[in-house]
Amino acid sequence: MKHCYLLLFFLLITIYHLPAQHIYTWNTQSHHAGESMPCGGGDIGLNAWVENGDILFYLSRSGTFDENNAMLKLGRIRLQFPFSNKHFKQELRLEEGGIRISTESMQVNLWVDVFNPLVHVEIKSTTPVSIKAAYESWRYEDHLVKDAREFRTNSYKKQPSFNVKTFKDSISFKEEQVLFWHRNKGEDVFDYTVHREGMDSVKEQLYNPIKNNTFGGAMYGAGMLPAGTDSGIYADTKYQAWVLQSRKAVKTQHITIALHVGQTASLNEWTNGLNALTKLTSNKQRTQQWWKQFFERSYISINSKDTVVKAISRNYELFRYMLGCNAYGKWPTKFNGGLFTFDPRYVDEKSPYSPDFRLWGGGTMTAQNQRLVYFPMLKSGDIDMMRSQFDFYMRAWKNAELRSKVYWKHNGACFTEQLENFGLPNIMEYGPDRPAGTDPGVEYNAWLEYQWETVFEFCLMMLETERYGGKDISEYLPFIESCLTFYDEHYRQLAARRSARTLDSAGHYILYPTSSAETFKVTYNSTTVISALKVITERMLELPLDTAQRRRIAGIQQKIPPIPLRQIDGHTVLAPAETWARVQNTETPQLYPVFPWGIYGVGKPGLDTALNTWKYDPHAVKYRSHVGWRQYSIFAARLGLTADAAALTAEKFKDGPHRFPAFWGPAFDWTPDHNWGGSAMIGLQEMLMQVDGRKIYLLPAWPDNWNVSFKLHAPYNTFVEGVVKDGKIETLQVTPASRRQDVIIKP
Template identity: 55%
Template sequence: MLLLFLSILPCFAHAQTELATNNIIWTSPSRNAGESMPCGGGDVGLNVWTENGDVLLYLARSGTFDENNSLLKLGRVRLHLTPNPFDHGTFKQELALQTGDVTLTGKVGQTSARVRVWVEVFKPVVHVEVTGSEKLSAEATYESWRFADRRPKGKENNQNSYKWAPQGDVVTRRDSIGFRSQGVEFFHQNRPQTVFDVVVQQQGLASVKDRLYNPLNQLIFGGALHGLKMTPAGTTTGQYLNTHYHGWKLKSRTPARTHSIVVALHTTTAPAVPQWQQGLQQTLDAARQNPKAARQRTVAWWHDYWQCSFIHIRPEKAAANAPEWQTGRNYQLMRYMLGCNAFGQWPTKFNGGLFTYDPVLTDSTLKFTPDFRNWGGGTHTAQNQRLVYWPMLKNGDFDLLKPQFDFYLRLLKNAELRSQTYWQHPGACFTEQLENFGLPNPAEYNWKRPTSFDKGLEYNAWLEYEWDTVLEFCLMMLDAEQYVGQDATPYLPFIESCLTFFDEHYQYLARQRGAKALDGAGHLVLYPGSGAETYKMAYNSTATITGLRTVLTRLLALPTPYGTVGQRQKWTAMLGRIPSISFRESQGHPTIAPAKSWERINNTESPQLYPVFPWGAYGVGKAGLDTARNTYLYDADVQKFRSHIGWKQHNIFAARLGLTDEAAELTVKKLQDSGRRFPAFWGPGYDWAPDHNWGGSGMLGLQEMLLQTDGRKIYLLPAWPKNWDVHFKLHAPYQTTVEGVVRNGKLESLKVLPESRRADVVVM
């Protein structure tokens, strides 16, 4: 390893040019919604495609949860032009990453038109702008499959919180839709009784119900479709794939060369519809005031977003059939989709984000509505969600972390009430398969549980005693402070409460078994525990121990304004009660054990490598690297479970261990073209398509191949193949950015800001 001192390139301005080579261009229409293109901004996501001469959009927005906790689409918009430039002529559809929009152009004979679709970043407004070579008539139809109550049956309930165990008559209630003020208004108003009430009763929390946070109560969401100089033109019916729909049409009053269509969206908590309508009208009025200024603000935001961070592989030799170039391009596409929920109240869901489409196009047996996604809408699986959010640190996308952080802050009180009600001790208990109101998913909690079984536990072979993933979000909060100087004060009560749960609960469990709360060395006995969903009924799970140690150590390392003397004494004492991890021999080599002992293996994760990622106890430049590498190379379970599919993270482990060939192979497989028309619509993997934890883990592996940190040290190219040219810009702790160009196996240029951090850079 050598410290590298390089001259700073006079200009790193090629990034925008390189980004343009990542744009997606299609020259033929799509066959169906499965061949759609993502488009979005703020917290709104669209699927955009052209089919049978019509331009179609699926509308989605963060936080549109119905009574059953399905994350509902907001409908579909169909645009038809007459004469029709998209009917069997020349065609082009382009996603322009630089500006965040999708443009469709078509020409039939002498008639041509351009349709630009874009979403405002700072307001929930969708714009559809038509420009024709001659005067065209435009017809915009709002289409909905929720024109009547629907009763999901069988697997269709996997889209809501009931999953495979519906209680009574589960109904997806109809929306309210009609013409209003020369447009189409549509909204869903949650009824007073929701799945929240069912779960509270199921889990024995009725006595504290009035103190529990309930995001489904009085929730109203929807929007309005309006067109400049357009007027209502009646209704229609039809069927798209397996789903019947009703449509409400707007038609241009006269043919024109330009048409402007907007969809304004609004979500609020209100006791009655007029309050929601008032907020919607304000959004509509703002959308009409100065669309050019809104466009400029949106384009400027996307420009800054792409300037913040990038990884362009083989930027001077763009070749769609080159696996490593695909890896870099699809990294950018995944980051684009994450940017479409930059300012949502709710996190980007791992199982499709804002870009799901008709499920029959993912699984031919699932002939359900476009509202379907597997593993629930309001249900959050922490092991999967973390992989969506970890890449945002090195990307410098600190604003994008806020929805996930706020999600947990809102649920803190509910998680603490669980501990107080069930076990009469403090601390926040967060389970896996967590509802957006902080309680376990009712199907995973299990309706068929023994009456004597601990009400605080999920009666579930995969999930029992798994509550340590929240520690990763604690670390993300601390990392945000370290990376960008973000104030950690709002997060300290949350982090402390999560730690307190483990300290209190495992002493509580020990006292149920015997007279002593700690073992003979004065340490917690973390039993029963869990090594992810895999090593069950674990004693001193390695992932849990390393997580507790890491978060406590990082708390104590915070600058002195954080934490009182009493708090720091408490953290120090707690750290002293955390036991050491265990080791074992694998094929004659010392390796990290998943736990001191366990009773069974239930899944195919590798938590014995969680000390490598996410906890960073082992890695390049750190003690014990050989033992961690042995675990990756020789542990029989790790070998058996290794894969690139879905949430598998072996590419990240390999990168952090400096295993270049293994990291490159698995990361390329992660980020190679999805096999669908849009290259970054991976999945379904173990979850759903597009699989965002598949893409997120791919991003993480690529980042770690390029840049790793240990304290103030910055390791460059710790697992980077010598034959991969790259131009990259990534973020590091202490408000640092690192931009570099590698050509022909050499780091040709390096820019480190602030300049004082250059001395901390080590090139591998």
């Protein structure tokens, strides 16, 4: 009997440690696509909803960049059959990774194979029913982009001197399938950008992801036959439909949509790739196991009767699921909607465009926003998902180095903000109509000029994957060094043009002109640049570099100026730079030494200086909020300001304006706002656990009345899991056990 009680005790403890087994449920149908639910896997995202008895879902996949570098959807599916609304449920079953739609007489399971680009629809009915599956497309004809706002969905951003079209797809019945595809052809925005940015001399050396990019798929199902075409209007957009219908009434039906994206030399080569996909058989159990381990490897589950606090851990988990849907994409999850955008009129009525629309482009990656999508993956143990973002930079690396060679005749990779997926600045942000004599390597743009340091945040993430997960990062080290080399050679060159001396009297770089984020412009010794150079060189020198590489990086390190400080009302605070010409935006770069750079914070020297900046800097105080990419919840957590961190985090995680609560935005960007969700995740993680070298700080900014069970990852292949009740840790497990000595718990 004693052994039975012990077994029961340990079983209860084990159950208490497990993450919440969430099934997110709706009990009524939706009114439109703006009330859709996300579903996905691998690198495919679906928006699914039930409207007037029809089951609909959009198809998205990583890498669907057209001639204009818009990220196009792959179409919409509509399922029709006799539908009873009695006992209706639509469930997002997180640990299975799919959606289940059920009534008293039927069940539909919608899921995506994590390991193969296949979408599955499984239909079961208690009585035989006739089933229609329609592939709907609004790209059945060329579309002339005319409205100024609509240009924001592609890389032109505004009307150039010629017409811009979204070219039609090819769609047809092929035997018992619906086949659809889009293949890029002719002159495209890559050609236009290269020419207008003066890079024609190296064009043949430049990486080009747009040429011959081909994407599409096939829909098919056993016993499903072509049943003609249809047409209609959904939201603001006309569409045509290609319909498959079951040969006879059935109780079960399995429909598959294979999606293929590839840059192929010929259409025939792409078609062969698609045909190979249609012959694959998915292992549903393997996909479900992937999602199960995904949610077991990390979680934050807050137990509270307060609905606002309860929403924090629920929405944390729902958003993490959305990130998991692009775990293995060739391209990173876009900050401005990811794989889950929908008809734009349900975001903003002033945008009556097709479902392809999103603000801030499709192939344009904005580093200041993208970073917030990927930083939380370190503590959630999802470093395998960070490869997509790293590969983005690795593919563009050579192009960034060629910019330096062409414009300034020196070495090093120069990455800008508003960066195209081929590594050059967005052409409209670059400024195609520039005054004569301007530096051709600088974006002629009040917000973006001289902002080259954001790449270092991704360098930091690369370095962190080695520390967190023991990853071999040797492939990234030359890339990181190239980014450092740019600053070394570029700013010594600029100084040499102005003076006989290339360093200041203390032997430091003269970092002018620079930028402190998008906010403090034309700066001297930008704090964001100095912080980045300081941390990246320190971290590089901790690695086993060869002698020559160590000498080069140490040489850069010794030339880095100190972080600028200033006085406000008698208080020493962090300054955004030594000097600046103007304030352009509303970021708070003077607190970037707190996050992302971790130079100041809990348990570190100079905490009072960082706290003074939070309290007294008028810019930091004026723009303090939770909206969009603002990272004040992160700053507060890293400064140990529990009440501020809790309040801002609660606001961050409040349900968004759409039916699915983790569809935030549009804020400054678009919906779903992934940099809103990412910054919220980081803030919550930092409230619970912070790290500094080998030190692990638990509960540095955690409210006593937030009871929580958690599992988070820390550097050196460590994970920490436990239960906190009334501000005290009831159970704690650190793996490996030797790391328990490095844990510091807030008293």
